[in-house]
Amino acid sequence: EPEVTQTPSHQVTQMGQEVILRCVPISNHLYFYWYRQILGQKVEFLVSFYNNEISEKSEIFDDQFSVERPDGSNFTLKIRSTKLEDSAMYFCASMGTLQGPQGRDGYTFGSGTRLTVV
Amino acid sequence: GQNIDQPTEMTATEGAIVQINCTYQTSGFNGLFWYQQHAGEAPTFLSYNVLDGLEEKGRFSSFLSRSKGYSYLLLKELQMKDSASYLCAVKGNRDDKIIFGKGTRLHILP
Numbered sequence A: 001e002p003e004v005t006q007t008p009s010h011q012v013t014q015m016g017q018e019v020i021l022r023c024v025p026i027s028n029h030l031y032f033y034w035y036r037q038i039l040g041q042k043v044e045f046l047v048s049f050y051n052n053e054i055s056e057k058s059e060i061f062d063d064q065f066s067v068e069r070p071d072g073s074n075f076t077l078k079i080r081s082t083k084l085e086d087s088a089m090y091f092c093a094s095m096g097t098l099q100g101p102q103g104r105d106g107y108t109f110g111s112g113t114r115l116t117v118v
Numbered sequence B: 001g002q003n004i005d006q007p008t009e010m011t012a013t014e015g016a017i018v019q020i021n022c023t024y025q026t027s028g029f030n031g032l033f034w035y036q037q038h039a040g041e042a043p044t045f046l047s048y049n050v051l052d053g054l055e056e057k058g059r060f061s062s063f064l065s066r067s068k069g070y071s072y073l074l075l076k077e078l079q080m081k082d083s084a085s086y087l088c089a090v091k092g093n094r095d096d097k098i099i100f101g102k103g104t105r106l107h108i109l110p
Helices: A100-104
Strands: A005-007 A010-013 A019-024 A031-037 A044-050 A053-057 A065-068 A075-079 A088-095 A113-117 B003-005 B009-013 B018-025 B032-037 B044-049 B053-057 B060-065 B070-075 B084-091 B098-100 B104-109
Touching: A005 A088, A010 A019, A019 A031, A019 A088, A019 A113, A044 A065, A044 A075, A044 B098, A075 A088, B003 B084, B009 B018, B018 B032, B018 B084, B018 B104, B032 B060, B032 B070, B044 B053, B044 B060, B044 B070, B070 B084
Parallel strands: A010 A113, B009 B104
Antiparallel strands: A005 A019, A019 A075, A031 A044, A031 A088, A044 A053, A065 A075, A088 A113, B003 B018, B018 B070, B032 B044, B032 B084, B053 B060, B060 B070, B084 B098, B084 B104
16 A cells, blocks of 8 residues: 655754655655644644645744655655754645545555654 | 534443544535544544545444534444544645644543
């Protein structure tokens, strides 16, 4: 079964440092997302990406965050200057279509990157 | 705005049946999802409802009433491995992202 792959699985970084979280979505999917989940809290939407541009972003996704699809397979989330409160599990997700049988399946999530900012 | 409510925790016994409720208020509606999430892992898809009624898939069923803004997930013949959080999630409009509720942590007792 196709998978969404995220690397690294764990990342520890010092406050103020830049981090890049990497994702390889399912190859024929068109819609890509980043979510985060702070420990013990709900899964929160960060950003959606379609046709090589951001289609929507949340209030959390401020100027410190950026996304890129540099080579047609990878989908990255960059945090420019990490803060302690950025510590969370970051999930990448992809979806083939918004409607029809595939739309019924919602997202396929990657296994996540646990980011710890110290 | 969008709001999704579900109980924080529930406890049930192995072999029994449990119903997890979810109510939502959204500016639009294009489907409701249920996901299962084990601790430290990614959510995994369980079910999708966009029309009123019951969708059955093995031991899991999901119900939707759009007029009431209400859904439930029914788990039958509970197994210890069903101990997890169950996330209710809603897509507001056709091109919209999916918004998650806080999840219901289900504890299964032997």
